[in-house]
Amino acid sequence: MTNQQGQRDSVSLGNIRETCAFAPASVGNVAVGFDVLGHALQGVGDTVTIRQVEEPGVRLAGVTGVLPELPEEVERNTALKAVAAMVDALALKSGFEVHVDKGIPLGSGLGGSAASAAAAVVAVNKMLKIPLPINQLYPYALAGEMVASGSEHGDNVAASLLGGLAMVGPYGHRYPMTIPAPSRLRCIVVHPQIEIQTRNARASLKKGFSRELVVAQSANLAAFVAGCFEKNIDVITASLKDLLVEPQRAASIPGFKQVKAAALEAGALGCSISGSGPSVFAWFQAESAATAGGEAMAQAFTEEGLETRVFSSPVNCPGARLVTDAAS
């Protein structure tokens, strides 16, 4: 932020010296919205604790959870980079120590880097004298996400920050939006125990798409968004498909075809890859169908010799939020 004299305004910090925030895992792309749509997942996420310190700069204080370590350099750590982007933009006059408790496995396709960044900015926000509206934290979390993926795609960040089904908003602007998916929809995510690095997965994608594919996917995307607003399950089912990227990525996930067939057989509205995989997600109309579908999907991975972890969540579930406040 700059003032009329072109100098950077400093945003004031309040009295809270330590905060902790949780941000959920998320499904990226949601089949029909490559780099555009995401939705949050309940029950799994990252927790970030931030403490103000005398010494300027942003440092990693520690890592716990499912990962033994994370990079200590700001430019290689999503949570640190998100905090640094916020410190820089708001000219915050303090140093910050960041502790990350990872709940989301690395390379799972569940938006772990976005969750760390989202939790971090929500934690810092609470320290401001006048906290920002949550959607204004999006650019800072996005700066963190870029560290991990090497490109600015905000589908996971939007979902992890805002919760529910979210989109990145108009191109070149900075306002992510939520889409009102039908409230009873449930998502099953099956995570097979292999690892895919987003950065590598993105690098191997084709650089372009044919006009026919783009028109087909655009027709589905427009119909999908309208179908969500209209709560029209038939339209959502007809359009919840990935014609662009799934064909390129499916071969990197052993058993994907069988897992998808199992989901659809169990009544899924649609089934595709979460982000760059290897996790596979499917949407169901009701919890009972979701439970049966999740078992069938996991079984299909088991037949490929892969261990799995299954997550079940409403599509509409909360986004990033504070866990505790500790006033100094």
Add this chain to the structure above:
Amino acid sequence: MTNQQGQRDSVSLGNIRETCAFAPASVGNVAVGFDVLGHALQGVGDTVTIRQVEEPGVRLAGVTGVLPELPEEVERNTALKAVAAMVDALALKSGFEVHVDKGIPLGSGLGGSAASAAAAVVAVNKMLKIPLPINQLYPYALAGEMVASGSEHGDNVAASLLGGLAMVGPYGHRYPMTIPAPSRLRCIVVHPQIEIQTRNARASLKKGFSRELVVAQSANLAAFVAGCFEKNIDVITASLKDLLVEPQRAASIPGFKQVKAAALEAGALGCSISGSGPSVFAWFQAESAATAGGEAMAQAFTEEGLETRVFSSPVNCPGARLVTDAAS
């Protein structure tokens, strides 16, 4: 339609032997939805009169209006082909004579071929003992549109048939949908007196798009649809842009850059090419702004030495409808 024995069921015709229907012109693509979005225009369109005759087959009875003639072969005439597609699918037991009164200039980018096809199927539908819901006429009108453009793009057909802002619906399905644009939005279309053939314009388009462009346009498309449902003018304004096709087509329209600048200067939410051009459309928030914008846009074309015709219409305006019924 086939019955359980695999034979084609014949749909019964009623007592009405002659009908007449009007279908409006339309703006194709609507900037952000190439081959996906369209909207109807008030005050200009094609009128088709259809008469049952003894001799089987579908024939052109005559042409009036802004065109001196149209092809007489079914496979080269959009109205005839649309009727023939319907006769074939429903196994209608009659011959049909088709008179077309063209209100939409050829090669204007105003959806003339779609309007003739839409009017034709609405007219035939009225002759059925039990007329079909209007959105079920879409495949037949689309078959007619293909004759003109050489490809199956339904943006103009959906808009001309259903009215208002419409989309083609999920890919590979056959249910066009409407999108509830804010009711006060007005569209200005300026038609410069040059002619661009859709078939040629499409043939000169690039065969594909880069991943970055596709993601950017997808972000805008999803935001645009959501913005219409939410009546959010800021989001509509930010997303009503064509990043894919306008850059390829703009050079074929003399003065396009100046016309667009004039529209935006006059407060347009967005401005782009209608279909494959040469008509240029712009959306405005109110009728007064639209009137001033239309004058400025026309003036910019005039400075290029082009005569223009200006149309002004609510974005939400009626689609194809019957004009008269003449029971024999």
